[in-house]
Amino acid sequence: MKIGIISSHFSFPSINYLLTDKILAGFAVPEGYSPGVQNIELISRTFNIQFNILHKNTLSDDIINWLSEINADIVYIFSFPY
Secondary structure, three states: HHHHHHHHHHOOHHHHHHHHHEEEEEEEEEEOOOOOOHHHHHHHHHHEEEEEOOOOHHHHHHHHHHHHHOOOOOEEEEOOOO
């Protein structure tokens, strides 16, 4: 199983669990500053996990492209502003 996360705020204990089980496929964050994004980018690079920034004007296309890249079975959306 592969899981994707779309969020502007992150729960690092949950992310650690998903990393431990090797089921985290990707992160997507809204454009602009969000708390913890730098840490998510570092985690993405370290564990070779897809990281995408979603733009409000192209949101549908950005999500479609991201989903095709990560091939997730489940996507969790937390605290996403749009």
